[in-house]
Amino acid sequence: MAGRRTDTRERIEQVALELFAERGYDKTTLQEVAERLQITRPALYYHFRTKEAILGSVVDRIGESIDELVGWARGQPATVESRREILRRISELLEDQWRPLFRFAQVNQGAMRDLPAGERLRAGVVSMLSLLAMPGAGAIKQFEARLAVFAVVLGSVPFLFDIGLDESERAAVALEVATKLISDD
Amino acid sequence: MAGRRTDTRERIEQVALELFAERGYDKTTLQEVAERLQITRPALYYHFRTKEAILGSVVDRIGESIDELVGWARGQPATVESRREILRRISELLEDQWRPLFRFAQVNQGAMRDLPAGERLRAGVVSMLSLLAMPGAGAIKQFEARLAVFAVVLGSVPFLFDIGLDESERAAVALEVATKLISDD
DNA sequence: GTCTATACTCGGATAGAC
DNA sequence: GTCTATCCGAGTATAGAC
Numbered sequence: 001m002a003g004r005r006t007d008t009r010e011r012i013e014q015v016a017l018e019l020f021a022e023r024g025y026d027k028t029t030l031q032e033v034a035e036r037l038q039i040t041r042p043a044l045y046y047h048f049r050t051k052e053a054i055l056g057s058v059v060d061r062i063g064e065s066i067d068e069l070v071g072w073a074r075g076q077p078a079t080v081e082s083r084r085e086i087l088r089r090i091s092e093l094l095e096d097q098w099r100p101l102f103r104f105a106q107v108n109q110g111a112m113r114d115l116p117a118g119e120r121l122r123a124g125v126v127s128m129l130s131l132l133a134m135p136g137a138g139a140i141k142q143f144e145a146r147l148a149v150f151a152v153v154l155g156s157v158p159f160l161f162d163i164g165l166d167e168s169e170r171a172a173v174a175l176e177v178a179t180k181l182i183s184d185d
Numbered sequence: 186m187a188g189r190r191t192d193t194r195e196r197i198e199q200v201a202l203e204l205f206a207e208r209g210y211d212k213t214t215l216q217e218v219a220e221r222l223q224i225t226r227p228a229l230y231y232h233f234r235t236k237e238a239i240l241g242s243v244v245d246r247i248g249e250s251i252d253e254l255v256g257w258a259r260g261q262p263a264t265v266e267s268r269r270e271i272l273r274r275i276s277e278l279l280e281d282q283w284r285p286l287f288r289f290a291q292v293n294q295g296a297m298r299d300l301p302a303g304e305r306l307r308a309g310v311v312s313m314l315s316l317l318a319m320p321g322a323g324a325i326k327q328f329e330a331r332l333a334v335f336a337v338v339l340g341s342v343p344f345l346f347d348i349g350l351d352e353s354e355r356a357a358v359a360l361e362v363a364t365k366l367i368s369d370d
Numbered sequence: 371g372t373c374t375a376t377a378c379t380c381g382g383a384t385a386g387a388c
Numbered sequence: 389g390t391c392t393a394t395c396c397g398a399g400t401a402t403a404g405a406c
C-alpha cells in the first residue's frame with residue numbers, strides 16, 4: 001500500500017463511521033457518503049466492492065481496537081489490583097476513544113449481524129467480558145466478573161442511567177460498583 | 186373494530202415480528218411478508234400506510250408489554266422482599282414470553298431509532314430499570330438497583346455469558362447476583 | 371491508479387380497478 | 389379488502405476519461 005497516492009479509502013471509512021452512527025447503516029445512502037467527500041457515488045466502488053464492504057471495514061477497525069485492549073489485559077498479572085486496573089483502563093477508553101465506536105455498534109448491531117467482521121467483533125466483546133473471570137471460580141463469581149465489565153460500559157450510556165449525574169461522575173460511579181463486584185465479599 | 190371481517194392486520198404483525206427478528210427490519214422485504222401470508226405486496230398497504238408503520242405497530246406491542254409490568258411493579262409495596270419478587274417476575278417473563286420480543290428489539294434497535302413507538306419503548310425500558318431504585322438513596326445504590334435489573338435481562342442472552350450453563354441455570358445465577366445487588370451489604 | 375457517465379435491477383410506495 | 393399497473397429512488401455494474 002506504500003505506493004498509494006490518495007487517502008480516499010480512509011476518508012470513506014471515516015465519513016461512513018460518522019454517518020452510520022448518526023443515521024444508521026440502512027438509512028444512510030451512498031449518495032450522502034459521496035457528497036460529503038465531494039466525489040461521485042460510483043467512485044466509491046473503486047475503493048469498496050459493495051456498501052456492506054464499507055460497513056465491514058469500519059467494523060473491523062472497532063474489532064481491532066477491542067482486541068488490542070484484550071491483548072494488553074491478558075498480559076497483566078492475575079492479581080486483584082491488576083483486575084481493578086483493567087476496569088479503570090476500560091473506563092478510560094470509553095471516555096476518551098470508544099464513545100463514538102460504541103454508539104456505532106449499538107445503532108448498527110442489526111446491520112452487522114451476518115458480516116464476518118461482525119462475528120469477530122462479537123467474539124472480541126465476549127473476550128472482553130471474560131477478562132476478569134477467574135477460571136476456577138463458581139458460576140456466581142463468573143457472572144459477577146462479566147457483569148462488572150458490563151457495568152463500566154453501561155456507565156457510559158447516558159440515557160440508561162439518568163440519575164442526574166454528568167458524564168464523568170456517572171463513569172466514576174459505574175467504576176466503583178464494578179470494582180465492588182469483583183472484590184470478595 | 187368489532188365489524189372487521191378478517192384478522193389480516195394481526196397476522197401481518199405476527200409475521201413481521203418473526204421475520205424482522207430473524208433477518209432484521211431492513212433486510213426483510215414486504216415481498217417476503219406478503220408471501221408468507223399468501224397475499225400480494227401492495228395488499229399490505231391496505232392495512233398499513235408504510236413499512237415503517239408495520240414496525241411501529243410491532244414495537245408498540247412490546248412497549249405495552251413492558252408498561253404492563255411496570256404498572257404492576259409500581260403497585261407493589263416498597264419492601265426488600267417485594268423488590269426481590271419484582272426481579273423474579275422479570276426473570277419469569279423473560280423465560281416465558283419476552284425472549285422473542287427481546288431478540289427483536291436487539292436486532293432492530295437501529296431501525297426503530299426515530300419512531301415514536303421506539304421512543305416510547307425506550308422510555309419503558311428506562312422505567313423498568315428504575316423500578317428497584319429507592320428515591321432517597323445515593324448514586325451508588327441507584328446504579329446498583331438499575332444494574333440488578335440489567336443483570337437479570339443479561340442472564341437471558343445466551344452468547345454474552347457463555348459459562349457452560351443451560352438457559353434456566355443461567356437465569357437462576359443472574360437472579361441470584363441481581364438479588365445480592367439490591368440487598369444491603 | 372483514480373474517478374465520471376450511464377444504465378440496469380429491485381424494493382418501497384401510490385392510484386385506481388374490481 | 390385485495391389486486392394490477394406504474395413510479396421513484398438506491399445499490400450496483402461497466403466503459404472509458406484523465
